[in-house]
Amino acid sequence: MPKCTAELIEFGRLGRRIVEANFRGGDLSSDGGLMLLRQVDRRIGLTRSAAAALDDARDETRITHSLKTLLTQRIYGLCAGYEDLNDHDRLRRDTLMQTAVGQTDELASAPTLCRLENRATRAQAVALNRVLVEQFIASHATEPRELILDVDASDVPLHGDQELAQFHGYYDHYCYLPLYVFCGQAMLACVLRPSRIDGARHAAATIKLLVARLRQAWPETRFIVRGDSGFCRQNLIRWCERHGVDYVIGVARNKRLHEIVAAEEDRLCTRFEATQTKQRHIAEFRYAAESWNIERRIVTRLEYGAQGANPRFVVTSLKQDAAVVYDQIYCPRGEAENRIKEIQLDLFGTRASSHKFAANWLRLMLAALAYTLMERFRALALAGTELARASAATIRVKLLKIGAAIVRNTRRVQILLASHHPMRETFLIAARALAP
Template structure:
């Protein structure tokens, strides 16, 4: 590597002026918008609730950084794009981040934050999942009539000797398979699982715990579970019916289902040959797989195009028009995939590089807390602005990642922000909306 110095670097001239740059500007930070995260956190009490749920077994007389500060530092760092704990060896001296966390001294170092993750247990995972659910309940203004719970799984690739690593042929990699539960934009739970386990292995137990708490808060709420064919298991369907939970779940294609729809598919194929345009039909019938104790309603979406036949099947306990249920309700589950991308890619939920399984579960949940913070920033601070529908990465780049000079003395901390920032009106609007 070249030897770096603190001297000025010249960039030629602009007119008669010499252009120079040097790293001697003093307390200039790159995360000038991080104070918005503090306001959202104070508003919803996220990191305080998480710290209370985890508990702190450390000897208090020897503790320099309380658990709430550690969680806030790590979660705010993820929101601002700092995915690794090693980033905090430098970031701990950033005055804007110190102020956001609520400290006026150096924050925790990377080893301290690493111990927070590596000391995690599965009991901590249960506690933080409970925090996610309580945050969702607190975010609702009144009792909802109906809630749709989106169940989806994805993979977290592994590149080391992590505990529980297993090769998955579908993803052609060693990986974990975390299970997510969303309701709209809100994440209600995320559970890390080894890839050798059935995708639906913890589905019914997780839904039962969530449904029990939701019905404690709102006894009359109607619950609907929505998911793809990877979660269609006879045991899960029986339990949902016993618990009074409706479902709309994809059904894997098989010979029996294709035989039931063979006449309609042949008609669509002939119509396509005659017109040259894609043909589509939605119908329904009753069907019972060999493992089912009785017949259930199945909605069939049949298509024929240049690529050939493309049938899809969905099993449901819901009443109503089949077309409406498929197009309006079932197809909307794709939005949960966008939310998973935010949590995993924009907020670094895929960085499972710890050797212990429980530590990687903690990392997944820290990303989930960061996701919860960001969607509440969007919901509470950005409503009515041009960023009200922006994804996490866009909000970070346009509203959190901008330079500021910081002046801190005994009386105040003041951030000098760029006078010509393109979105200063959005920033000011969010700050006022989030004010105590």
């Protein structure tokens, strides 16, 4: 156990030498990699666009920190692992954080950042969602031939008296139920909702708005909507059919579907009992539920193993072979869940501790912007490196958390990075890729 006296910390001896530490090192930082994020941000204009999308009702003659500075400080802090506003009471004096944000004086305090969140409105959250879409469009040099829009939902646990806090039986706690839309690794929409609703609520309206904007930019692009059985709703499917958008969406199992595949399941059962090897078969048929106005194509994946039958059903407008539809198009849908984990766990999208619903939505949008910054960093600077497919948390630990000393005078700011950092070569590759 180290022995602490005031700010002097004793760590015993190394031979005849006394080992001790204190917090009087001066302008040192543990976040040397933040300068890489600054370069990404300058290239894609993320925080600049976010600030331009929001209204600032403050009196310009009485403010010290611009809206862009506040957003940049908060987003960079999330990327660096500082989820709480209280962290900024000390970070505001961190010379490297100041340099990354673009300031030479103290940054905003925790109360100032808190006031930013408490002034939030739903209109601001909607405006930041538009920023996500514009960032996605700007990330493409040419019109894509096909885009798959993944729609999914998750829970944001609540532990206080937040507005619209409701108990959710499936998750077994009080929570919000945000709706996400991804295209590949890019986030296109993030809609915070109360939890006592249908999980597909607002999905059709969100997809409609997204497709309308994307078609303005890319009129020839083909769109496919993909989701699990929680999004098998007629308003979404019929909208897709009316507007030339393909879909591949899971269908919840029911008695009638089981009856249709019963004969094939019996054959799989017989083969399993004979071989003791799991049996798998993909087939298709036409099906019309009572709520459907027409028959639609159902692709089914049947499995039989030691646990018994395990069928899955997917409704789709696609014309490809059934095995291609299920294995190559529908199954990769699960990758969206990894992206949700990044925003909610790695970038603290679950920190909904404000009382106001709109403030919590803004917090989630800040996490979404931080995710977008990290995703563009991965794409622009880390391609071909060992971190090309790394999560936001891994990138933070291996590339952002670098010890650095900062020497600032009237002519220059020198950032002296740790000489023996193990990711030194990767850092240099990223810095070259992001050079102006």
